[in-house]
Amino acid sequence: MKDLGTSSMVTIILAVLALLGAQAALWLSYFYAPVQITAGALFVVSPTPGVNTLNLYESYRIFFIHLPSAYATALCCGLCLVGGVMHLLSRSEKWDALTVSASEVGLLAGAITLLTGSFWADYAWGTGRIGSGWNWEPRLTTMLILWLAFAALLALRGAMPNVQARMKLTAVYGILVAPLYPLVQKAIEIGQVSHPRSFSDLLSAPEIGTTKQVATLGLLLAFGAAVALRYSANRLSFQLQKERAA
């Protein structure tokens, strides 16, 4: 249980840093990053050169949450891969706990990515009606699928009665889910390209770049703290189950 104490310390440190980072990101995104004043002059999105440009006004501020959440989803995919591979190599339950924690937080980060993206897209790409911005573009669709894959990974835990079989299948599924994120990145290259390729395609003011970096750091720390917290809880839960069974 010694490493559980260490992970609790890591959780507390990460949580404090995440709180500070999130506060800084919030302040910067509202008081430091500028507003588009002249239509079409400062912040415009041009998905394809020569095609209609779109004024972002205040709406772009949602990207300071959307983008770090997408990064966190990617990192959770990576953690699932690491947890899966390490569990199959070592058979240690701590790697199983890491895969489960990463998929739980990935589910949350993926939901935030999808929701913030949809809120923005309903106005930017759609008519303002809920769901009007959802255009089944490859990156949107694949992100939704990734979110469903995290949900499926958690669902399988309840259906496998044998603990060892459950851990092995969780590890294997974590490894299978991991390549989905690079494929999300690849999917943008094909089909429609209404989704911006990167943040820099959209916005060029230096204040926005700084805010983006602080927001990314702050939110990644917050998601990192959530993974650490869930990791400790999952390991404690496993210890309890073992003690009850003994």
Add this chain to the structure above:
Amino acid sequence: MSPNAPSALVAFKTLLRRELLVELRTRSLMTSMGLFALLEVVVVGLGVRALPSDETFHRFVPAVLWVCVLFAAVVGVNRSALADREKGLHGAFLLLPFDPALIYLARLSSAFVFLSMVEVLLVAAAVPLLRFQIPQEPWMLAVVALTNIGVLAPGVLLASATSSARGSEALLTILLLPVVVVVFLGAVGATDALSAGLGLAGAKPYLLLLCICGAMFPALGLLLYGRLHEA
């Protein structure tokens, strides 16, 4: 491994022959997969019978057929794994002096053969029932082969692991669909591009996606199958 163990090729041939012979005698897989796929075509046909036979309709039908293939594959791999589990063959296979990856490879190969046969049946039914126009491009064969591998490779792996779970049919579907939807995306995109006469240039990005999945999933399956089933 025993010093008298057969070579990998001989072991693979024996395992594949066994899979094909069992199906030839029982016909249980082809019956369930084929009937399931046909029923899907009939149900879809009933739903779209009033739609005009325009360009949109002709672009919609291949996507529907790929959905039918996807679900037929899920039915097939699950039924195959369940049959082995019920007969207690699963554990027995793992005692054989072969690399477990060969068992996976034989399962994947036989499932590929069965799914390809179901696809022929599906196309034969879709031509009159859904006014399906078969794409004349030879690259379509590559799309079909890569899609089959991309869907079946994780399917065979996951089915063998979930066959002992509660509600294994539903669990396999829930687990498999998110993983293979990228393959589905590639298959539909490539079929659409080839049907529209865009040729290899139009279908290239989708074919690339299918190639990545067609190489990555069997490789992962070969690596993980033994790990998944070792005691």
